[in-house]
Amino acid sequence: MSERTLRGAAALVGVADDVSPTGELDRRGRALEAAMVFEALDDAGLTLADVDGLCCTGNVTGLAEYLGIHPRFLDGTMVGGSSFQLHVEHAAAAIAAGVCDVVVSVYAATPRSDRKRGAGDGGDGAGGPGGRGRRGGMPGPNPGAEWELPYGLRLPMGAYALVASRHMAVFGTTSEQLAQIAVDTRRWASLNPRARYRDPLTVDDVLASPLQASPLHLLDCCLVTDGAGAFVMTSAERARDLPRPPAYVLGAASCSDHSMISQMPDLTTTAGSVSGPAAFAMAGVKPEDVDLLMGYDSFTITALLHLEDLGFCPKGEGGPFVEDGKLGPGGALPMNTNGGGLSYTHPGMYGMFLLVEAVRQLRGEAGARQVADLRVAVAHGSGGVLSTMGTVVLGTEVVL
Amino acid sequence: MSEPPKASELPALPRRKVFEPQSSTLSGPFWEATRERRLVLPWCTACERAIWFPREVCPHCRGTSFDWRPASGTGEVHAVSVHHQPGLGRDAAEGAYAVALVQLPEGVRMMSNIVGCALEDITVGMAVRVTWQPLSDGRHLAQFEPDPEPEAEPEAGAAAGS
Numbered sequence: 254m255s256e257r258t259l260r261g262a263a264a265l266v267g268v269a270d271d272v273s274p275t276g277e278l279d280r281r282g283r284a285l286e287a288a289m290v291f292e293a294l295d296d297a298g299l300t301l302a303d304v305d306g307l308c309c310t311g312n313v314t315g316l317a318e319y320l321g322i323h324p325r326f327l328d329g330t331m332v333g334g335s336s337f338q339l340h341v342e343h344a345a346a347a348i349a350a351g352v353c354d355v356v357v358s359v360y361a362a363t364p365r366s367d368r369k370r371g372a373g374d375g376g377d378g379a380g381g382p383g384g385r386g387r388r389g390g391m392p393g394p395n396p397g398a399e400w401e402l403p404y405g406l407r408l409p410m411g412a413y414a415l416v417a418s419r420h421m422a423v424f425g426t427t428s429e430q431l432a433q434i435a436v437d438t439r440r441w442a443s444l445n446p447r448a449r450y451r452d453p454l455t456v457d458d459v460l461a462s463p464l465q466a467s468p469l470h471l472l473d474c475c476l477v478t479d480g481a482g483a484f485v486m487t488s489a490e491r492a493r494d495l496p497r498p499p500a501y502v503l504g505a506a507s508c509s510d511h512s513m514i515s516q517m518p519d520l521t522t523t524a525g526s527v528s529g530p531a532a533f534a535m536a537g538v539k540p541e542d543v544d545l546l547m548g549y550d551s552f553t554i555t556a557l558l559h560l561e562d563l564g565f566c567p568k569g570e571g572g573p574f575v576e577d578g579k580l581g582p583g584g585a586l587p588m589n590t591n592g593g594g595l596s597y598t599h600p601g602m603y604g605m606f607l608l609v610e611a612v613r614q615l616r617g618e619a620g621a622r623q624v625a626d627l628r629v630a631v632a633h634g635s636g637g638v639l640s641t642m643g644t645v646v647l648g649t650e651v652v653l
Numbered sequence: 654m655s656e657p658p659k660a661s662e663l664p665a666l667p668r669r670k671v672f673e674p675q676s677s678t679l680s681g682p683f684w685e686a687t688r689e690r691r692l693v694l695p696w697c698t699a700c701e702r703a704i705w706f707p708r709e710v711c712p713h714c715r716g717t718s719f720d721w722r723p724a725s726g727t728g729e730v731h732a733v734s735v736h737h738q739p740g741l742g743r744d745a746a747e748g749a750y751a752v753a754l755v756q757l758p759e760g761v762r763m764m765s766n767i768v769g770c771a772l773e774d775i776t777v778g779m780a781v782r783v784t785w786q787p788l789s790d791g792r793h794l795a796q797f798e799p800d801p802e803p804e805a806e807p808e809a810g811a812a813a814g815s
Contacts, residue, residue, distance in 0.1 A: 400763070401764045403671050404752050406764060514754075
């Protein structure tokens, strides 16, 4: 295989997201998607007329039609929460190859208010796989309905619970260690006025919350909120002429190693052990060079696995690694500074928000939660049930 | 090796509300065997390996011909989660239950339930054996219970009748 490199070819130049401390949004569907597209374009200093590439996790032609654009690069990749990391990888490759110049990726889902409305997509065609746990909506045969669901596996939580069970049995990881991740994430959320939950949290609080699917407690699990976001990407060359500091794509890689949890080759090692090193190698960075980790936290165990699989600590040592609170404000490895899927927002496919926060941090726009001297940020997404990992390494001009 | 009893001669088993899977053409032999409470696995006749789940093409060797062979019926708990909130098709009133991945000596891992013991007694690594949960149409779900007489790991492919 020839050397894969996208390093420095493209940059994220515009971002937007819409969340609310109430967990609910008024807008929904295509209207919400369009609002995010326009907001991200405004942020980038570009207009819809500049856009010739479009990504979303559903009917991408329907979205293009709604927006009234005629893209020549389309990506409807839908692998769950890491879809947007894959959009970055694909769009950077397309831009590097000269296929297109300006790509927008957008996401909107309103599972919280949809639940109240008791409605589907309201007939506006926005649809798309919004709510979490709706993996049955993926196209094609669904062997899970035959070989997993009859056993009452509660998705997605039950799959992660099985993984946590195995990690604990093999490595001695404890519930207290997993809880520390939720605690540190909440500490970041307390600095973010837009976060859903901002009250202080203790390890005891997490352990005292109801067991949902052992060994996971309620507070080991992400939120269910409305939320939406978008990013705009263009070539590094064009990015330099735009108003905001570009977040250059230094590396991007993905890997998928199962769809059903019963098919995961090793319950304690994710495909991030492939995508992470590949993206880091492309970027020319090592874990110790990473100033900010935005690591998909659908559950506490999810984030713990990223720390091991991306090489921040050896396999099996994620528990002891997080114990000292190094992931929180002032710690050695700031993780999920927006408050994460655990405390900020989680509309079902959270990967977009990893990218949005990473870009804001790299630009120095993160306010009270700003990480100082930030040069390299990693947005690492997980999709399905730890099925598909997408790692994106972003950096400022100085590391280009 | 005695003949397995006919489905009509099997003693009644307690039932719990579950999401009932559809049988497909591909998986028909699996589900038909469960009527007699027999656990069978598809073996690729080209590479002589059991596969799970059933599919048209062997993921190991691209073989397309499979034999359904009896499994030993034993296994080991690979991971377990006690579900305190019900999954699809389960009735909350029936209480918590254990969802587990069970590693079979035939070299495959399947989703199942662990039954027949206190939920807190189920541990990763525990030896289990198959037991059956009736479905509404005479088929059964293969579940597992603690194995009172765990043997040394049977050889892969060892066919054990009842």
